[in-house]
Amino acid sequence: MGAGHHKVFIGMAAGVGKTFRMLQEGHAEQDIGRDLVIGYMEPHKRPETSKLAEGLETVPRRRVTYRDTELEEMDLPALLARAPELALIDELAHTNPPGVEHEKRYEDVRDVLAAGIDVFSTVNVQHLESLNDQVVELTGTRVRETIPDAVLGEADEVVLIDLTPEALIDRLRAGKVYPGESIEAALNNFFTVENLLALREVALRQVAQEVEAKRLVVEEPLGTREERVAAEVPKAVGERLLALVRPQPSSQRLVRRAWRSAQRLGTGLDLLWVKPPNQPIEGEVERQVTALRHLASVLGATFLIEESDHLVEGAARVVRERGITYIMVGESLPRRGLAKLRESLPQRLMRATPPGVDVRIVARRERKEEQ
Amino acid sequence: MTVEHVLIGVALLAGLVGGYLIARSRWGERRSERPQAIHQILLPFTGTAISRRAVDAALRLARAEDATLMPAYMAAVPKSLPLECAIPAEAAKAMPMLEAIEQRATAQGVDVDSRIERGRSYRHALARLLDRERFDRVVVPATAEVGAGLSGDDLVWLLEKAPAEVLILRPGPEDRRFVTANGAQATA
Numbered sequence: 113m114g115a116g117h118h119k120v121f122i123g124m125a126a127g128v129g130k131t132f133r134m135l136q137e138g139h140a141e142q143d144i145g146r147d148l149v150i151g152y153m154e155p156h157k158r159p160e161t162s163k164l165a166e167g168l169e170t171v172p173r174r175r176v177t178y179r180d181t182e183l184e185e186m187d188l189p190a191l192l193a194r195a196p197e198l199a200l201i202d203e204l205a206h207t208n209p210p211g212v213e214h215e216k217r218y219e220d221v222r223d224v225l226a227a228g229i230d231v232f233s234t235v236n237v238q239h240l241e242s243l244n245d246q247v248v249e250l251t252g253t254r255v256r257e258t259i260p261d262a263v264l265g266e267a268d269e270v271v272l273i274d275l276t277p278e279a280l281i282d283r284l285r286a287g288k289v290y291p292g293e294s295i296e297a298a299l300n301n302f303f304t305v306e307n308l309l310a311l312r313e314v315a316l317r318q319v320a321q322e323v324e325a326k327r328l329v330v331e332e333p334l335g336t337r338e339e340r341v342a343a344e345v346p347k348a349v350g351e352r353l354l355a356l357v358r359p360q361p362s363s364q365r366l367v368r369r370a371w372r373s374a375q376r377l378g379t380g381l382d383l384l385w386v387k388p389p390n391q392p393i394e395g396e397v398e399r400q401v402t403a404l405r406h407l408a409s410v411l412g413a414t415f416l417i418e419e420s421d422h423l424v425e426g427a428a429r430v431v432r433e434r435g436i437t438y439i440m441v442g443e444s445l446p447r448r449g450l451a452k453l454r455e456s457l458p459q460r461l462m463r464a465t466p467p468g469v470d471v472r473i474v475a476r477r478e479r480k481e482e483q
Numbered sequence: 484m485t486v487e488h489v490l491i492g493v494a495l496l497a498g499l500v501g502g503y504l505i506a507r508s509r510w511g512e513r514r515s516e517r518p519q520a521i522h523q524i525l526l527p528f529t530g531t532a533i534s535r536r537a538v539d540a541a542l543r544l545a546r547a548e549d550a551t552l553m554p555a556y557m558a559a560v561p562k563s564l565p566l567e568c569a570i571p572a573e574a575a576k577a578m579p580m581l582e583a584i585e586q587r588a589t590a591q592g593v594d595v596d597s598r599i600e601r602g603r604s605y606r607h608a609l610a611r612l613l614d615r616e617r618f619d620r621v622v623v624p625a626t627a628e629v630g631a632g633l634s635g636d637d638l639v640w641l642l643e644k645a646p647a648e649v650l651i652l653r654p655g656p657e658d659r660r661f662v663t664a665n666g667a668q669a670t671a
Contacts, residue, residue: 410599
């Protein structure tokens, strides 16, 4: 039995209509004869949503007692025993109380998928682990329930449920999101136009990245380099930068340059040190590695260490794995002796990486000053 | 001695010379990667300008002592955010300042190793940096402006706690020159 198909409905905030859309698509699936159940749905006291759930079979919730409180949770064993073709499961980031099969609902969903059952699920963008800090910075609100980004990456389909901030606030004022007594508090805290604009941008970017990642499927290289470059061009809808660093103070300038380029392109930045396997990380090297890790954290970049005897091979591996489109390297020291006969690093990188990857050299400061 | 002996001799010699050149070239590459033990002078600052007098004093000291200058931008992270979160807005302020200082340092032949340090306050950021790194000296520009840079209390704290020689430069009334993101600049 193969794994089920996972479709995730993602939105910028509560109330954009994720559950509603999931139920609508559920009805459409049922109308064409598919066997489906609602594994778990959270109506949030929204009459329109509850009404739409009518006519769809629901697996009864189970009651779990936690700290003298009785909670209603998804009944995973009952859902697996029912074995429908498709299950609708709301709130992917939900944390289960102790005593059930898994700590998190996305882990329940993995079991359901593994049983060959298709799943429709919902999640808000601020629940993604990697975006959690960014969302806090933008909105000042931290959510405690998060899911690993891989859950979204593994999904077969990701559908963005989009709404303008103004339309969402109108829905909130009309009582379609929260009950009357909570509306004012929500409007004064989280549901401001500024917050929602920022979250909408994050959600749009996230889904664009997911789409891009699925488009950039590694294919067998065919034809000449020029033909392959031409074939890759339409796929280059987004950029990702990689700066090749060494544990040396001079790398800081390279990182600054790379970060500014990444900012201009509105894209992510990876810092990579290709470490010779026998080189210990201690003493001054350790100090510089810590400094680079620290700088990456300040800038929101990712610091990677790849062990390899060959700089170019190690870098090319990371370039392929992370879908890098742009590599920045520091200017090499003048080569001496037989090293002069060897091809330069940028040329070797160009040859080893997929077509369409650009390489840029950042000049050494001392050399610039000499000119 | 036959022709074969001569050829073998030439081949051996060529092998030895080739091996020596390869070893020398690799040794040269590794040596260039190997960082050396260093003396460090810390130049902490905040904001988008730093007294040019302080920068020049730190550079003079670094050159005289063959030390590395560590200009360090102190960023205060609001309590609503995690201390270790990314701070792109602060980094955008720090970057051009660090570039400008590095440019002056390079022109004077001084090695630079820059930092951006986070803390709940400037003092907290400075304390974290002092915990992590070792310095021989700290050069700090005192400021007369309230709310700009390190306060008088911070400087007293630094004198008491810093495990290094602390040099506090009092701004003179005639000292109106700053290093900013646009390089050296004089203000009225």
